[in-house]
Amino acid sequence: MPKRIAAFALACVLIGLYGCAGDGGGSSGGGTVQVGPPAQLAVIQQPAGATAGNVFATQPRVEIQDAAGLRVSSDNTTQVSVALSGGTGGAQLSGTAMLTAINGVVSFNGLSIDLAGTAYTLNFTAASLIGANSAAFDVTTASAGGGSAPFVPAAPSGTATYYVSPTGSDGNSGTTPAQAWATLQHAANTVQAGDIVEIADGNYARFTLSSVTGTSGMPIIFRASGNAAVINSGTSASTTPDNRDAIKIYDCHYVIIHGLRTLNAYRAGVRVTESFNITIQGGVFSNGGRWGIFTDYSDDVVLEGNECHDSGLEHGIYFSNSGDRPIIRGNYCHDNNASGIQINSDPAQQVAAFGTRGDGITEDGVIENNWCEGNGINGAAGLNFASIRDCDIRNNLVVNNLNQSGIALWDDGFSSAYGSMNNRIYHNTVVFQSGNGRFCLSMLNGSTGNDIRNNIFIGGARGAITWSSDSLSGTTADYNICRSTDGWGVWVNDDTSQAYTLAQWQALISGAANSVTTAPTFNGASDFSLATGSAGRDDGQSGLGLATAHDGASRPQGGGIDRGCYER
Numbered sequence: 001m002p003k004r005i006a007a008f009a010l011a012c013v014l015i016g017l018y019g020c021a022g023d024g025g026g027s028s029g030g031g032t033v034q035v036g037p038p039a040q041l042a043v044i045q046q047p048a049g050a051t052a053g054n055v056f057a058t059q060p061r062v063e064i065q066d067a068a069g070l071r072v073s074s075d076n077t078t079q080v081s082v083a084l085s086g087g088t089g090g091a092q093l094s095g096t097a098m099l100t101a102i103n104g105v106v107s108f109n110g111l112s113i114d115l116a117g118t119a120y121t122l123n124f125t126a127a128s129l130i131g132a133n134s135a136a137f138d139v140t141t142a143s144a145g146g147g148s149a150p151f152v153p154a155a156p157s158g159t160a161t162y163y164v165s166p167t168g169s170d171g172n173s174g175t176t177p178a179q180a181w182a183t184l185q186h187a188a189n190t191v192q193a194g195d196i197v198e199i200a201d202g203n204y205a206r207f208t209l210s211s212v213t214g215t216s217g218m219p220i221i222f223r224a225s226g227n228a229a230v231i232n233s234g235t236s237a238s239t240t241p242d243n244r245d246a247i248k249i250y251d252c253h254y255v256i257i258h259g260l261r262t263l264n265a266y267r268a269g270v271r272v273t274e275s276f277n278i279t280i281q282g283g284v285f286s287n288g289g290r291w292g293i294f295t296d297y298s299d300d301v302v303l304e305g306n307e308c309h310d311s312g313l314e315h316g317i318y319f320s321n322s323g324d325r326p327i328i329r330g331n332y333c334h335d336n337n338a339s340g341i342q343i344n345s346d347p348a349q350q351v352a353a354f355g356t357r358g359d360g361i362t363e364d365g366v367i368e369n370n371w372c373e374g375n376g377i378n379g380a381a382g383l384n385f386a387s388i389r390d391c392d393i394r395n396n397l398v399v400n401n402l403n404q405s406g407i408a409l410w411d412d413g414f415s416s417a418y419g420s421m422n423n424r425i426y427h428n429t430v431v432f433q434s435g436n437g438r439f440c441l442s443m444l445n446g447s448t449g450n451d452i453r454n455n456i457f458i459g460g461a462r463g464a465i466t467w468s469s470d471s472l473s474g475t476t477a478d479y480n481i482c483r484s485t486d487g488w489g490v491w492v493n494d495d496t497s498q499a500y501t502l503a504q505w506q507a508l509i510s511g512a513a514n515s516v517t518t519a520p521t522f523n524g525a526s527d528f529s530l531a532t533g534s535a536g537r538d539d540g541q542s543g544l545g546l547a548t549a550h551d552g553a554s555r556p557q558g559g560g561i562d563r564g565c566y567e568r
Contacts, residue, residue, distance in 0.1 A: 036066035038075055040130035044105070048568065049551050050139040052116040055095070057527070057551070058568070059111055060134055062124050064104045073104040080106040080126045086136065088117030113139045116154060138552045150369050150397075150551055151330020152282045152305030155258050156221050161195040162187055166202030183207070184231070187222070194218035199260065201228035206246045206265075214254030216277070224259030224282075232263045245271040245294070246285075249278055258282050268294040268318075269308070272301055274354075281305050290314050292333070296321040297357045304329040311336040315384075316375065319343045322350070322358050330369040338380035340372030340398070345387035347414040360418055365391040369550050369565075376401045381408035381442070382430070387418040394426040395550045395565045397528060398440075406430035406440040406457070409447040409471075416470050419446025426453050426544050429528050429564040432460030434485045439466040444494060449474035454540040456520060456528075456564035459484040465505075466494045472509065479541040480515045481563055490517060514541070520564070529566035536563035 042063045049057025060082070064075045078101045084093035095111035113120060122134040140151060161175070164187050168180030174187070180200065181187055184207040187197045193214045199222060214220040231246045244267035249255060256279040262269035269285030272278045272295040279302040285292035292308025292315070295301050301323060308316030308331060316333030319326050322345045333340035347360030356363075365388060372382040382398035385391075385408060398406040407430060409420035420443075430440040440457035441464065443450060448471055457464035457480060464482035467475070482490050482502075489499025491508075506512045518535035522528050530537040538560035549555050550565035557567050 033070065035070045035072055035074075036068060038064050038072045038078055038129055039067040040065050040069075041080065041124050041126060041132040042069070043124065043132050043134050046135050046557070047111070047122060047137055048553050050113060050120075050137060052139055053112060053114050055110055055112045059108050060122060060124075061108070062106045062132065064101050064106075064126075064129070071104045075101045075104045077101065078106075078126050078129070080124055082108060082111070083123045083125070084113065085121045085123055086117075087113070087120035087139065088115040091115040091117060091120070091139075093122075116140055135557070137554075140552045148371065149282075149305045149307050149330055149332040150371055155223050155282070156196070156219075156256050158196050158221070160198035160223070162190065162197045163200070164197060164204075165200035166204065184222070188212075191220050193220065193254075196221040196223060199224045199229045201226040202230070204229065204231050206231055206233045206243065206248075208248040208250065209252055209255060210248075211251045212255070213252065216254060219254040219256050219277075219279075220252075221256045221258065222260065223256075224261075227259070228261070229259065230261045230263055231265075231269075233265045245269070246288075247271070249273070249275055251275060253277055255279070256281070261285070263287055265289060267291070270294070272296075272298050274298060274357075276300055278302070279304070283307070285316075286310055288312065291318045292316045292336070294318045294320065295323060295326075297351070297354050298323045299357055300325050302327045302329075303331060305331065307332045307334075308340075309334045309336065311338070313337055315339040315342045315380070316372075317341045319362070321346045322354070322356065322360055322362060324356055324363045324365075326362065326365045326367075328365070328367045328370065332371045332373075333375065334371075334373045336375045337378045338376060339384040340375040340382045340401075341367065341370060342380065342384040343367070343386070343388055344384070344412055345418070347387050347412060347418040360414070361387050361389055362391070363389045367391060367393045367396065369395045370397070371550075372396070372398045372401070374400050374402070376403050376437070379403050381405040383407045385409050385420050385423075386412035387414070388420045389422055391423045392426070393423055393428065394546060395548075396428045397550055397565050398428065398430045399528065400431075400433055401437050403437065405438045405442045405466075406432070407442070409441075409443045409450065411445040411447070413445070416446030419444070419448060419471060420450070421447060422449040422474075424451050425455065426451075427455065427540075427546055427549070427563070427565050429456045429550075429566070431456070431458045431528060432462075432485065434460050436460040438462045439464065439492070440482075441465045442494065443467040443471040443475070445471065447471040450476075452477035452480060453544060454479045454561070454563045456481045456536060457483070458520075459486070459488060459490070461486055461488065463488045463490040463492055463499070465490070466492045469493060469495045475509050476511055477509060478512050478514050479539075479563060480512070481518065481520055481536050482515060483517055483519060514539075523568070528564065529568045530562050530564060532568075537568070538562060
């Protein structure tokens with residue numbers, strides 16, 4: 001009897017030290033599971049949403065566990081440290097590097113990494129415990145000047161050939177910072193293939209780059225050295241064709257414009273016209289009289305990581321007049337009067353002399369990882385596409401569009417023969433506020449053969465998908481979440497106004513067996529990634545070839561692929 005009493009007393013002491021039923025253990029067969037002493041660390045929330053120099057959107061959380069993997073929730077003393085490995089050499093981890101557990105959990109906050117790179121890892125350690133490492137993650141480049149473009153590439157590398165500064169003189173040689181030129185136009189009049197123009201912070205007049213030709217291996221580069229090289233052309237600028245746009249690129253090949261800003265352009269911040277292989281990246285184009293970026297009759301244009309906002313009359317980005325193979329990636333287009341991003345192939349403005357650049361159709365484009373928010377006060381879809389073919393529309397976030405659709409496919413009102421056909425619409429998240437907008441996706445006027453998968457479509461004043469009767473042929477769709485916040489028909493024929501239930505939609509297209517109308521749970525009012533346990537989390541369709549998500553996170557994570565543009 002004394003031995004039993006002593007054993008019982010020892011058990012009580014151990015329970016007091018290390019926790020008991022309800023402290024992180026579970027139950028099995030009606031009995032309690034006793035939690036042992038701290039033995040190891042485990043990462044229970046992975047870092048995500050990292051951009052260089054900015055606090056991670058999702059901060060890591062680490063759990064103190066016993067040898068059996070149970071949380072030691074009585075632990076309020078263990079100190080956990082975090083260190084950085086992998087990624088870009090010389091990168092620094094900022095934020096509080098050591099925290100004390102609270103109820104067995106350490107929740108880091110304020111962590112950031114200063115350099116963009118791939119395959120970073122966070123290493124967590126604590127005295128006398130087995131450490132843990134995070135999953136590998138990437139750090140992307142923040143938008144030049146503090147915007148929120150999801151994807152901004154690093155500035156093109158190479159030693160500058162010429163320098164431009166507001167304190168320079170066009171009478172200088174331009175070949176050193178001390179001998180910098182004063183105007184961008186002087187540089188534009190001088191450059192040849194392979195030249196790099198380094199542009200210091202400051203204010204500049206507009207410029208035109210005309211009939212200059214680089215090559216794929218020797219492009220012509222205009223590169224801002226900081227975040228404040230600004231072309232403020234002002235609303236009083238001349239309206240003649242050569243002076244309406246802050247930056248005009250005409251009849252050029254292989255040119256890269258990186259990190260420049262324009263403000264108050266009379267018409268467009270940047271115009272690319274009748275050119276090939278032009279890249280506009282990492283710029284901020286604000287308050288243009290009509291557009292942020294405008295292109296016409298130009299092939300192989302790359303527009304990536306730009307912020308385009310508050311365009312006065314129309315769109316943030318307008319890719320027009322039949323150019324082929326555009327890449328429009330990772331741009332942040334917000335608060336523009338019409339569309340965030342518009343591709344209009346202008347079938348009514350065909351020019352036979354331009355060949356496929358003037359045939360009224362845009363083909364083989366990639367429109368991915370863009371963020372469009374708060375556009376359309378004067379109408380127009382967040383992503384507005386007229387007469388596009390065989391394009392990939394993927395990983396885009398379209399939220400709070402105001403008076404039109406989220407993604408629109410149509411013919412510009414020209415002819416159903418010029419509808420937007422055979423496009424792949426994968427992993428987009430389109431969310432409207434109550435009372436706002438039209439449908440998340442519209443397919444009108446001969447927009448046939450489109451494939452629609454793994455999207456989240458939540459209508460506000462209207463529903464999820466609408467189509468004209470001549471646009472349903474060849475349509476395939478599945479694994480979508482489709483809803484209407486205000487109770488409008490979720491699937492509606494635009495010609496007849498007939499609403500369809502999920503079962504009727506499935507019968508209509510002979511598919512969509514895995515589409516649902518269940519409301520997803522997002523991680524926050526402005527965080528449209530899916531919360532743990534949400535509809536669409538880990539149950540999307542695999543095999544679509546999208547290895548990364550909207551914010552650069554690798555896909556899949558967890559038990560499967562998430563629907564929508566994020567992966568958690």
